[in-house]
Amino acid sequence: MSNNPYQPQTQSPGVNPSFNQPQEAKSGGCLKIALIVLGVGILCCGCCGGGMYWLVGKGFRQMGDSIQAQYGEHPVVKEKLGGIDSCSFSWGGTFNYAKDNPDSNGFVVFEVSGSKGSGQIAGRQDPANKQNLTDAKLLMNGEEFELD
16 A cells, blocks of 8 residues: 555455445424424314314213203203204304303303204303303293293
């Protein structure tokens, strides 16, 4: 082996010629990490949000079932609706009722329908039993009918 820098050196067999070559910098490492962190974040938010949506929906369905049992046989409800076949929480109805009735603090509104028609039941949650309503009213065609 000579020390002459102008003379090409021969390689020994079995030696990788790119071994002493500088390696190219790999790009996209930070992008991959950012995408993984973003994906995990979206997955966590989706799971938490979906779980909360399911839990809140389940709670309102249970409350709707309770209201159906509480007021389904009420004489006014029987006369106007023919009983209660379905009952579901109404976000829009609750917001509109609160806007139209400023003194209705704590009122919730449920959409109800029966064999004779449909309407809304508005009332406050009973402090002793959160599944029931107090001060309840049946709202139909711009009229209010007291249920309590």
